[in-house]
Amino acid sequence: MSKRKISIEDIARKAGVSHTTVSRALRDSPLISPQVREEIKKIAREMNYVPNAIAQSLQTQRTNTIGVVVTSIADPFYAEVVEGIEQVARSAGLSVLLTASHRDFEEEIAAIDNFHRRRVDGILVTDSRISKHDRAQVGQIAVPTVLINSQTEEQPEMFHSVTIDDFLGARLAVEHLISLGHTSIGYIGVGDRSKSNQLRLEGYQMALSEAGLPQKTDWVAISDEDYTRTSDVDTGRKMLSKLATTGLTGIFCYNDMVAIGALLTCQELDISVPQDLSIVGFDGIALGRYVTPPLTTVSQPMLEIGGCAMRMLLDLLEGKSVENRVLTPFLVKRGSSAALK
Amino acid sequence: MSKRKISIEDIARKAGVSHTTVSRALRDSPLISPQVREEIKKIAREMNYVPNAIAQSLQTQRTNTIGVVVTSIADPFYAEVVEGIEQVARSAGLSVLLTASHRDFEEEIAAIDNFHRRRVDGILVTDSRISKHDRAQVGQIAVPTVLINSQTEEQPEMFHSVTIDDFLGARLAVEHLISLGHTSIGYIGVGDRSKSNQLRLEGYQMALSEAGLPQKTDWVAISDEDYTRTSDVDTGRKMLSKLATTGLTGIFCYNDMVAIGALLTCQELDISVPQDLSIVGFDGIALGRYVTPPLTTVSQPMLEIGGCAMRMLLDLLEGKSVENRVLTPFLVKRGSSAALK
DNA sequence: ATGAAAGCGCTAACAT
């Protein structure tokens, strides 16, 4: 194994030309005569030359790298979003630096700062905690940045963004329950996800009031715990126990993990789903297909969210102007919801 | 937003010193007098200086970056492994470049090649398809590389590796079924994962023969499909249908997704699990906890696999010598397995 | 304690 890496100067020496010629030949410059070019490429191959992207980056001021911040790498939702990001990034010749923020503001800032030092060409942040007040901390966000499902109320013109229509999604879920004949419908939320939780709650309320259905405060249970170690599944479990005695026949849950927690507790409490209680989740993670009964959910197009954000970033890198996108979620009917008896 | 980034020369000019002094001050060199150092740091802060990691890397020949190749980012198993990797990488000041290989040899090679151009300090590859015959293609693997659960029979001294003990794991699964009184035990495998599938099959066979139990060829079903789009769940579904009529009372599945496919088909065929049939999976992905009945499985310590591989890489980077690790999986008993009636 | 100069490996003006 060659200890010292080969440089274009090494090739130049061997080929009896200048390193500039090698540089040009390797990048198919029309300035170099075909035979010289081929000869140089041949030598490069023989010497196992591997171009130094670092040196190229220093010169071209482009790293062909983007930074992605996710709340957790093992999160089934964002894992799929990142899959979508990576696919289009790679096909555009960009590599992805991935960092987890654990929904922590400081970690998020640190990750972005690290990306800046590394001179990434662009940044993608999921579930961002950054708002306009924090501009100082982020230093100058000098590179194109797109927020995915941001959790703050930043001015739209401040950052670029791709979001899911939480309000609409919630309505889809609740209207589905209503169409099944349910009239006593509850909501289990996650306080920690401020913005999306708020919007889903509002969508829930709107759907009910539009249908002229009653709303009771004890039909809504929102966990107020810090996002320490209490997972969403546990939230679903606890909150369902609270709501179990309120006579509800349908429950819309903040997301699929919460819904699954609710489902599990129903099994323990001998509440049959969907006979006694219909449950609807949000997100559309793969998992929902495999629980019993399979989970009815409002599905987010995860791959598309990632792909869309990445394409937006690509446009930004080319200096194009872009418009923020609000993607549309769609209802996936499965076994956890059924007509009211 | 400052268009042009500030460099140490800009700071030097402002501070009336040389850029060398700035460089030293910023990195707390004892050569610089405390007051000058503080003054320079203050100016740097005021000017919103962000060190250029690219320039540093070119000089120091270290990128503080590692490359990670996974089969799929959205894979619940490897997502968790990567989570483990990223945690220890970050605490060591390293960033992670992540690329998906989709179990494709060419893509895997391309990813590694890309990492080489980018001069990553080290590489981690999961489910590697590379064997010693392919050394040429990989060029010179010039940087420390650790394979995680490699799928080929490379000489141990060729690459460093962290693996799970597939053979032992399979035995744990089958011995568990045996201890529950089962005597007709089948195996559903995935042909595409050559090495691990082979080892798990052998573990299965060994456990049976040690217990003096019968083995029949039609108790073993191994999917021979290419890994195109047919997911493991579908494999489980199809193979269970095949085995359903053979009078088995226990089935060990290559992994949890296969087991879940089997579980789902059991529901459709009105085969009660675990009353009529006990099912045991492999991997220990979170999902298994939430299906009905919850899945008994041989769990791999996913975070630890990632963390262990990363620590091994860290040692390699420090020039230490390392020993390959074979980690031990453990049985997690849940509802999908029960004593034979 | 500080500075001048060289160089990491490449690209790009500017010659020729």
Next chain:
DNA sequence: ATGTTAGCGCTTTCAT
């Protein structure tokens, strides 16, 4: 069509 010369923004001898 090819070579010379500068940098890109840092770290690191080597002087002073």
